[in-house]
Amino acid sequence: DIQSSALCMDKSLTYLVARNAGIATPNFWTVTADEKIPTDQLAYPVFVKPARSGSSFGVSKVAREEDLQGAVETARQYDSKVLIEEAVIGTEIGCAVMGNGPELITGEVDQITLSHGFFKIHQESTPESGSDNSAVTVPADISTTSRSLVQDTAKAVYRALGCRGLSRVDLFLTEDGKVVLNGVNTFPGMTSYSRYPRMMTAAGLSRADVIDRLVSLALAGKSR
Structure with a gap:
């Protein structure tokens, strides 16, 4: 969706809309x-x-x-x-979301562990080999309660920003169990090492299944 993608590309506007929907931001x-x-x-x-x-x-x-x-x-x-x-003190996590209407599908939650610095992506010469300062774990090493809260928050963010098709919602999970929005990627990567398909695969949807569903969602959207 062009409008939601433009909104999510501007992080300040993303935060303003999310806050208005009752979602925590930095x-x-x-x-x-x-x-x-x-x-x-x-x-x-x-x-x-x-x-x-x-x-x-x-x-x-x-x-x-x-x-x-x-x-x-x-x-x-x-x-x-x-x-x-x-800066938000907490664990960096992400959630893959898919859908056009009220019934949304979420992937498993992933977790970013840093050895130093802060998380950077697509700045390595060989990104398929992984990052030099981080590791991504799927599923995240968090409680079942936190996992459900993250997925529910990701869906709330997705709806508030008017996302359609797919998005990866990046969040923080603080030590006291609070979920804070970090950002939204409305066109996440689909490579073998990309986070979105890995989260969906962990939830039981292969990359081929994800692509088939996205095509169906796009065709359904065109017929509106």
Whole structure:
């Protein structure tokens, strides 16, 4: 869906719509070319990123105010609109969602474990071999209660943003069991090492099954 994809591409708009639907998001600020950075409002560490980009390009983790301006300039190489968000302390998780109507299918929840730094994707020379600082586990090592909460939250995000067909909803699971939105990818990868098909496979749907269902959903959408 073009409208929802455009909405989800802008993380600040994604967060605003999600918050309006009662879904938790990080505290965040946006900075355009003519705006002053709200340094007096920030609690470090923060992530500075292009508001409308992906795959962690232009993203910096900032722990000190003196490093903030440089991180903003890095993000501005990719987008004139910059997002500054407070770091969420928790486990990075994701959920694959598929469907057009009220009945949505979710895959197994996955989990990202970091050895250092922050999660980056598609920046390796050989991504099929995995990341140099992270490992993705499917299914996630979380409780059944947390798993259900993550899947329900992912579906709520999907509906609130008007997604259709498929999306991967990225979230944080905090130590106290709270689920916080991280972002939404409305056109996730379908390679053998991509997260979306791996989550669906773990839930019993092969990559071929997923593609067949997506074609059917697309055809059904055209006939509306």
